[in-house]
Amino acid sequence: MNRIASLDRLKNEEFDICIIGAGASGAGCALDAVLRGYKVALIDRKDFASETSSRSTKLIHGGVRYLEQAFKKLDFAQLKQVRHGLEERHTVLKNAPHLARPLALMTPVSSWFEGLYFKIGLQMYDAFAINDTLPKSKWLSKSEVLAKMPTLNKTKLHSGVLYYDGQLDDARYCLALAQSASESGAAIANYLNVDGFEKDKNGKLTSAGLTDVITGENLHVRAKLFINCTGPFSDAVRLLANTTLSERLRPSKGVHIMLPPETLNSEYAMLIPKTSDGRVVFAIPFEGATMVGTTDTENDELNAEPTLNQQEMQYLADTLNPYLAKQINISDLKSGFGGLRPLLAADPSKSTKSLVRDHEVEVDAASGLVSLLGGKWTTYRLMAKDTIDQADEIFARQNACTTDNHILAGGENYSFDSWKTLSDKTGLLEDISQHLVKKYGSRASLIGDIVLAEPALKERLVAQYPYIKAEVIHTVRHEMAVTPRDFLARRIRLEITDWNETLNCLPEVAALMARELGWNEEEKRKQIDAYAAEIRKFISDAR
Structure with a gap:
């Protein structure tokens, strides 16, 4: 994935579908749509999976609690959710081993x-x-x-x-969806905030005004259909498209x-x-x-x-x-x-823990905005299928959904035992080689190539963890990591497992990113200080 190339496409091309929100549902929709032959754009105001999709319990499940509630309360909506979750569990496991x-x-x-x-x-x-x-x-x-x-x-x-x-590793699974969509032809970019929409004489959305959060540049993306996949923030996008809508989410x-x-x-x-x-x-x-x-x-x-x-x-x-x-x-x-x-939430009197984790595809007749509302990680593919089925109906097309058998980026010809070949070729230790194969799959060899070209990059970022310097270089070049938090929180998962070690290796990560992204000393220091302040706030709030 190349952000500069994607931005150029977003500025200069018209798309069939522009998907707002690059979490699991948005990335899933992008992959499904592009595989059906649509010209697709996928954008997010932050990084891929930067919100809900990287903060799950990391389980692929039908929901044991939902099954219990279904029988205790004779709640068939809960039972349906369990069935859908267990049907999709097999696919989620199979498509990114x-x-x-x-x-x-x-x-x-x-x-x-x-x-x-x-x-x-x-x-x-x-x-x-x-x-x-x-x-x-x-x-x-x-x-x-x-x-x-x-x-x-x-x-x-x-x-x-x-x-x-x-x-599953939720953040990297979402990234693999985005990578797969990109490699199938979608234009994908993170850190693009939607400021508003332009409409035709009939009130239908024709373009979205965006701000590049990294550079401050303003741009527009043109599309025949806009799909809102912003999770808990969906109401804000819905109201941006049509101020008369009522809020749907709790x-x-x-x-x-x-x-x-x-x-x-x-x-x-x-x-x-x-x-x-x-x-x-x-x-x-x-x-x-x-x-x-x-x-x-x-x-x-x-x-x-x-x-x-x-x-x-x-x-x-x-x-x-x-x-x-x-x-x-x-x-x-x-x-x-x-x-x-x-x-x-249809019933405001219900507590949130009693609400079913089901989804709904809403079409706003006035603006034409399609919104994917609700849902859970395990059923992301089914949610995307229902949404792009709706897009097919809007475009009067009949396309088959093929995502149930589409192996995601890194899962092609995957074998965990390939860590041995990687270790023999690069001299990387066993725990590092195994980590690389688990996170990058069949593409772990790309990091091995970086290590062979520059042996100093095989060094660990943190003594007790298997993360190495070469991963920073790889994720900037191939996975659109543009801030230290992109790397430390989502490309590897150090932020959510160890705050102190995240702070300790932050300067080294920023220095490596500066080398790739052309930051000067001032920008590098700004990146370090901003992220360090966030981590210290997490620590302070927890104390």
């Missing part, structure tokens, strides 16, 4: 009856997963549970139910905390089925840390980045502690992150 993989989850139980309850529920969950290759759930004895997760509280443990879902905030890997000391994740507010909480190994989340609170602060606070952190610690032999303290926190869910 380097970024998504099966994950075993343990549900500790305190009695025989509780174990039976969850075993029956998870057998039903298995039954909904048609044409799926993941192992089925099992009811394990206390000794079997402790062998897999030795840090659990033995005195309260009766047994456990093991089941499987999927795990965003809720969810946070996760990152604790040391010793918290679980296991490759298995844990589902905590009972919480004080009726949700479920997960504790999941991710990128060398234990991720615990999530919360669910009303949120109307859309202009401020959601961050952790003491109350949220304590809630998660208090939820996890009864299951652990050694109690955690929130002072053990390595980092954390907050995100916003784009919940659709």
Whole structure:
């Protein structure tokens, strides 16, 4: 992906479809549309997956909680959501094998009856997963549970139910969607803010006025159809297109905390089925840390980045502690992150945690704007399909959706064992080579080429992590990383796993980016100071 080339296209060409928002749904729509033969533009006011799509629980799932609620309340909308999620789970795993993989989850139980309850529920969950290759759930004895997760509280443990879902690197998966769309012909650029729309004499949208956030330049992109995929910010774009529309979304905030890997000391994740507010909480190994989340609170602060606070952190610690032999303290926190869910709310009296994570494709008859509202990560492809099916209807075309079998960038001919060839060729250590293959898939060799051309770039950015300097160069050249946060938060995931080490390697990352992007000393210092201030605010808010 080349931002300068994309900007040139955006300024000078007319597109069939311009998609606003480059999270999972927007990037998914761009890939689907371009594969159907449309001329496509994809833009975002920040970076790819910079909001909700990089702040998920990293699970590919149908939703165990939704299944329970469906039967308890005879809520068929919840049941439909579970079925869709489990149908799509297989596709998400298949299409990017380097970024998504099966994950075993343990549900500790305190009695025989509780174990039976969850075993029956998870057998039903298995039954909904048609044409799926993941192992089925099992009811394990206390000794079997402790062998897999030795840090659990033995005195309260009766047994456990093991089941499987999927795990993904959400930010890099979204990036792979954008890369795949770009390589199929879409014009894609980050850091383009939509300021307003121009309309024809019938009130239909014809172009969007944009500001390049990096340079301050103003430009226009022309398109026959505009699709709004901005998640929790969708109402703002809808009202920009038509001020008479009513708001449709009720965003809720969810946070996760990152604790040391010793918290679980296991490759298995844990589902905590009972919480004080009726949700479920997960504790999941991710990128060398234990991720615990999530919360669910009303949120109307859309202009401020959601961050952790003491109350949220304590809630998660208090939820996890009864299951652990050694109690955690929130002072053990390595980092954390907050995100916003784009919940659709027809009934303002309902709490956000009771709202279904379903989606809707809305067409505004006055302006012609199509908005993809609601949804969740696992069903991004189905959401995109429904949206581009609607575009087909608007254009009076009939195109087949082929995204269910489209392998994403880096997944082509993927083999995890290719790390050995990479290591032999470059001299990179085992943990580094394995990391590169997991994150870049079959394109890890491109980073190997950078290392061979400049051996100093094989050095680690942080002593205890497998990230290396060559990755900075690669992501600037090939993945449109234009700020240190693009790299540290989303190209690698260091920001969400370790705030202190993010600060420590920030100057080196900025120096490498300056070399590639032509920053002078003043610009480099500006980039360092701005990002360091953000990280310090996260730390301050969490204390």
